[in-house]
Amino acid sequence: HKYPNPFLYELESQLYDREGYRSRSLFTGMIPDCSSFFFGGGTGRSNAADWIRTAYHDMATHNVTDGSGGLDASIRFEQDRAENAGDGFDNTFAFITGNSNRYFSLADNLAMAAVTAIEACGGPKIAYRGGRMDAAKAGRPGVPEPQQNLTEHIANFARQGFTKEEMIGFIACGHTFGGVQHVAFPDIVPASTEPNNTSGNSPFDTTFTHFDNRIATEYLSSTTTNPLVVGHNVTTRSDFRIFNSDNNVTMSKFADPDVFRMTCAKLFARMIDTVPKGVKLTEIIEPIKVKPVNVGLLWVGAGKISLQGEVRMWNMTPRELTLRWKARDGSNSSRFSVPLVLNTSHVTNPHVPGSPDLRSKWFDLLPVFLNSTQSISKFWFEMKLNNGSTVVEDLNGSGYHLQDAVMLANSSCVRFGEGSSSTVTLNLTFAIRGDIKPRRVYLKADDFDDVQRPNITTIDIVSPTNATTRSVAGYTVWNSAFGFSGRPFTLAINAGNTTYETIYDPSGVVFGGGPFGISVCRDHVV
């Protein structure tokens, strides 16, 4: 990959920083285990089953012929339809929406929620790509329903892009999780009087918060209690009609757990990659082995720039890790080098299926002070491994490019309204390199639009209208103040054909949460 690539970096973090240091929030829905349900205990339901069903219902309206529908978060506008009975969809978005941001659409988030649930609950690793777009309104209907007949189901899945054999597998893979709730489908399953099952959940198999092939083996041995196979309502026995539609040839193959696992890995990947025509998905998101996080520049004042940040090492702890750099003019010196320090209290657990011991370790890049006239243009890493060998990571020679055209000052701070005022003000100080004549200077703050899709609100910063400026050591230092939403923001400038932008840190922008954390103004009186 090329660096910087904040979109790829964000998706990779969302997928692989699951628990521990700097972890993202999806995995908390699987804690303490896969029976976790955030919307009330004792319901008999699970976040995992909700997330997987929501992704499927969002995708199930896809039409392979005209390319419409697919995983686009349109399910948010489609919940008044009988085909979307139940509140699992609302629950899912209530959980995930706040974690979406400019690089993480609701649809990407929903696809990842399904992947997270499947992988966390004993399932296979699912190939994950990003780049889905969020719909602004409802799409056409078309989710299959249990009272429909076999011919209708075959036609429905063909419209979604699946053969009959794939349909059988896909449903078995989905229905290894969860069950039918009386509250959503009173005609299919009875109410429950058990205090820990208030929604009247009749599970599809005996291990309904865990991925395994029991959905198939219990069906094959006629011990299943799957309400869509043996429920009292014969009309709604859709799993029964579908599972035996090829004389159980497909289901019999699933008696082999490895066959089931491999089949589901492929079909779940197809599910999340089924997107409306015109959407271009990224490559499969693979773990980034050496990942600079928030490695960037801060204006310290008096002609000094501080370089700092962190580096996440994937499944590897070199004996020594050194960061080397080139100055702005491309010159090199043995002095342009700093050792990074392993931070033993910073560990992240990516929960990769089949690799329970795999961990990411973090190294700190403690502040290095550079002369603002000398500065930096790119950096790379040198690792001394435990076997004594030295390995260079420089992205195949291109290095990690670092722009020094615009940077925040470490004196930026946040001020809360005094007394009864609830306004929060961002006191922003930043430096723009003197040789750059920006056409536009602006703040890009993460936001949501009127249909709750993540987007960006921009605020132009213009001197002298809402900013003051002064020249210092080759830079122009700007001072400005804004009402502050607390959402992640970056600062950008347009000059010539280039946009320069500060580092995007969705997890620690405010209140001291990391190298770019902005703290409360020191002179602030509470």
Ligand code: HEM
């Ligand atoms: C003919 C096709 C299908 C029919 C008729 C069908 C029907 C149903 C019904 C009636 C429920 C109960 C929902 C509730 O009470 O909340 C359910 C649950 C579920 N379905 Fe399907 N389904 C089909 C295909 C699929 C597929 C392909 C998947 C793949 C991901 C899937 C995943 C799930 C999951 C995970 C649940 C559990 C939800 C929970 O317990 O909260 N279904 N399905």
